[in-house]
Amino acid sequence: MEPTERTSVLVCMTCRSALDRVDARCSGAVLADATCSAAGDAPDICVQRVRCLGNCTRGPSAAIRTPNAWTYVFGGLDPTCDADALIAGARLLAAAPDGLMPWRGRPEILKRALIARVPPIDFVESDL
Amino acid sequence: MEPTERTSVLVCMTCRSALDRVDARCSGAVLADATCSAAGDAPDICVQRVRCLGNCTRGPSAAIRTPNAWTYVFGGLDPTCDADALIAGARLLAAAPDGLMPWRGRPEILKRALIARVPPIDFVESDL
Numbered sequence: 001m002e003p004t005e006r007t008s009v010l011v012c013m014t015c016r017s018a019l020d021r022v023d024a025r026c027s028g029a030v031l032a033d034a035t036c037s038a039a040g041d042a043p044d045i046c047v048q049r050v051r052c053l054g055n056c057t058r059g060p061s062a063a064i065r066t067p068n069a070w071t072y073v074f075g076g077l078d079p080t081c082d083a084d085a086l087i088a089g090a091r092l093l094a095a096a097p098d099g100l101m102p103w104r105g106r107p108e109i110l111k112r113a114l115i116a117r118v119p120p121i122d123f124v125e126s127d128l
Numbered sequence: 129m130e131p132t133e134r135t136s137v138l139v140c141m142t143c144r145s146a147l148d149r150v151d152a153r154c155s156g157a158v159l160a161d162a163t164c165s166a167a168g169d170a171p172d173i174c175v176q177r178v179r180c181l182g183n184c185t186r187g188p189s190a191a192i193r194t195p196n197a198w199t200y201v202f203g204g205l206d207p208t209c210d211a212d213a214l215i216a217g218a219r220l221l222a223a224a225p226d227g228l229m230p231w232r233g234r235p236e237i238l239k240r241a242l243i244a245r246v247p248p249i250d251f252v253e254s255d256l
Contacts, residue, residue: 051253123178
């Protein structure tokens with residue numbers, strides 16, 4: 001599947017939490033591993049590690065995007081708890097007919113943790 | 129020019145600042161107007177009004193994107209001062225050979241005000 005056709009969860013692997021021990025792996029790397037595990041061999045979701053998503057003061061961070069939809073950036077994620085929510089959110093967005101991640105059914109953490117969203121490339125706001 | 133080929137500044141026109149008077153236009157709408165004025169008739173930059181970029185607690189907000197480059201979201205902008213910086217940042221990004229907005233020459237506000245950034249669609253992190 002081409003990059004332009006797939007649904008991706010991009011996990012910032014450089015995010016460091018204030019609670020991270022100096023000698024431990026950073027939270028972003030742990031979240032990236034957990035998200036890869038949560039996706040498993042799913043053919044519909046691609047998990048990508050990136051450095052960095054620029055949300056350094058409010059990490060750990062991840063973004064979700066799929067063709068013809070808004071891109072969502074989330075922060076303040078829990079590296080050990082929120083990987084499943086990212087995968088579920090990615091599937092919700094991929095199935096959304098209007099390109100918006102639906103509120104109903106959205107994992108609670110993805111309701112609270114929104115950092116920003118960006119519209120699809122051909123988006124034009126209505127009623128201007 | 130097709131949407132997939134142009135450099136865009138997307139301004140959130142629903143951002144409201146704590147300093148906005150109840151009976152006044154919201155800061156986001158003022159920033160959107162100022163950014164359109166700053167762009168003028170420039171053929172290389174498209175200013176788009178959107179509602180909303182999801183950065184509601186740290187607005188006013190704007191995003192900059194161009195083909196084959198990272199998308200940048202900025203917040204805490206000044207609606208009356210920062211429009212020129214957004215246009216300058218958009219041109220810097222459009223000219224960047226590596227798809228990253230260069231630090232050198234970047235308007236100061238776009239150094240301080242980064243909210244998040246998302247890589248281009250075909251991005252693959254190196255050295256993983």
